[in-house]
Amino acid sequence: MAITDLPSQNLANKDWHVRAAAVRTTSDETLLVDVATGDSSACVRSRAASKLTSQSILSSIARNDKDGGVRAIAAAKLTGQGVLFGIATSDADWRGRLAAVKNITDETVLAEIAAQDRNDSVRKAAAGILTGQFVLAGIARRDRDGSVRAVSAARVTEQDILAKIARSDTDSRVRLAAVRKLTHEDLLAELAFQDMDCQVRLCAVTKLTDPIHLAAIAMTDKSFQVSEAAVARLTDQHVLSRIARCADSWQVRAAAAARVTDQPVLSEIATKDAHWHVREVAAETVTGDRTLAQIARFDDDHRVRLVAARKLTDQTVLAQVARSDVDQQVRLAATAALTEPTALVDIAASDKYWRIRHVAVAKIADPALLAKIGEKDRDCRVRDAAKRRARALKSEDGSALGGFAK
Secondary structure: OOHHHOOOOHHHOOOHHHHHHHHHOOOOHHHHHHHHHHOOOHHHHHHHHOOOOOHHHHHHHHHHOOOHHHHHHHHOOOOOHHHHHHHHHHOOOHHHHHHHHOOOOOHHHHHHHHHHOOOHHHHHHHHOOOOOHHHHHHHHHHOOOHHHHHHHHOOOOOHHHHHHHHHHOOOHHHHHHHHHHOOOHHHHHHHHHHOOOHHHHHHHHOOOOOHHHHHHHHHHOOOHHHHHHHHHOOOOHHHHHHHHHHOOOHHHHHHHHOOOOOHHHHHHHHHHOOOHHHHHHHHHHOOOHHHHHHHHHHOOOHHHHHHHHHHOOOHHHHHHHHHHOOOHHHHHHHHHHOOOHHHHHHHHHHOOOHHHHHHHHOOOOOHHHHHHHHHHOOOHHHHHHHHHHHHHHHHHHHHHHHHHHO
């Protein structure tokens, strides 16, 4: 049946876009065969071929269509191993060979294609299906393309072969694939220390368990990401404390400080480290009010002081910080934790930042002062807060009196 004889006018339309849209809604196998084998547009033929089920028709299209993309669509639906082998080894277009390879199950055929096909993607697809260790090892060590070697290395299980690949391949992707399969501690340590690529070293580190190796890597690796990964695998507090104090990289010191639990060590780091973030991390875990007070009053970075102010309970120190810190966020945090009435009154009356006065007002219990603030504060939000607080106190007093009368 010719295209022009089809009952659907859309399938005979001169515009290939219309014909392609019509194919999408057509399920008649006869019509689809006619379109897939006779339409002038490769796009329309591809769409029709993708809906076919007849292996003989698909085989004919996969071998004979003039467009490589159409042949690939048909080949992807084939199951016959003989036909697939023919396409995989003879199609001039790599897309057709690739589609055929993905459906081949014969190891011998796959090994031949993985070793000989001129296209990297086709060889890689074949290698990704292979299971034979001897063949995979050969491809992983000798293929000219790094991505093909990497896929092959990822399927190798023999540790000696993986060790050779991890030590000697010039492509970091291949070495990384090998390292992911390695299990020998000493070899992993060797690669973690010596490989030139940080991603390879990082992978090796995440598989190490020896704390001596991990500690040395944490202190010496030139990539802070690798060092941090080593720190994350350490549990010995003595080792972590040494790294937190002595590592050259502040990122590494911070990572170690986050895992330290010894309070004297944390106090030392929180008050003496040269980098504000390391001090901040340590301050997050410090529990002693004495150290927190020192940090909140004297640290030269407002972010570190803020951490300490949020954790302080000493009312005298909180009052000092709330009154005098140059950073409004630090004063706000201290005011939020403050309960000392005199300091709250002073802050409510004098702080330059309305939010801090607002927080202080909410804690004042003096009706006369609240009335004064409600009339005279320069910010309407603070005045409103003072009035609400006064009404709340009056309501509480009324409830208490009512309860007493009963």
